[in-house]
Amino acid sequence: MKIRYRLQFPALITLFLVTLIGIKMFHDIRQSMRVLLAQEMLLTTRTITQKMQQRMESSIDELQIFSRRPSIQHALEKALANPLVIVDDIGGVPNNGDHSPDPAVLQQNPLANMLRQDLISYHRYRYGYIKYLELFITDSRGWNIAQNGPTTDFFQADETWWQKAFEN
Numbered sequence: 001m002k003i004r005y006r007l008q009f010p011a012l013i014t015l016f017l018v019t020l021i022g023i024k025m026f027h028d029i030r031q032s033m034r035v036l037l038a039q040e041m042l043l044t045t046r047t048i049t050q051k052m053q054q055r056m057e058s059s060i061d062e063l064q065i066f067s068r069r070p071s072i073q074h075a076l077e078k079a080l081a082n083p084l085v086i087v088d089d090i091g092g093v094p095n096n097g098d099h100s101p102d103p104a105v106l107q108q109n110p111l112a113n114m115l116r117q118d119l120i121s122y123h124r125y126r127y128g129y130i131k132y133l134e135l136f137i138t139d140s141r142g143w144n145i146a147q148n149g150p151t152t153d154f155f156q157a158d159e160t161w162w163q164k165a166f167e168n
Helices: 002-067 070-081 083-089 103-107 110-126 160-167
Strands: 136-138 144-147
Touching: 002 070, 002 110, 070 110
Parallel strands: none
Antiparallel strands: 136 144
16 A cells, blocks of 8 residues: 555645646736737838828828819818808808808808819719718808808817817
């Protein structure tokens, strides 16, 4: 019996040590996988961020090119020169005493129709589809004076993006 116990004890010790080494290796592999996963996620995030930045810059460039079209420049010059004249020209009737143009008039007037047609033809020529669903021109007070379709509201001067654009 003593010989049998003598043989089992080293086998148990060996099994215990192999188990400890296996647990340590599993922990190390798991930790390495976490590090690799974190690095891969960071790389993926950077790649996505760079692509988004490139698309935004491309969109800004495209809108700048579109805004240089003579018909758009003419409308902008007219709107900036005298915002109330453009509203009168398109038949806008102030409502509620706030001097805002009638929303229906904004969508169905020569300036809005020109904007809509320019946008459609420009995008169909360039992409084969309409890329920007909402495009509008505001006067110097922030009221939409022309738009290619319905917008969520008609007063933009209370929006941070409009204020920053107006400052520049």
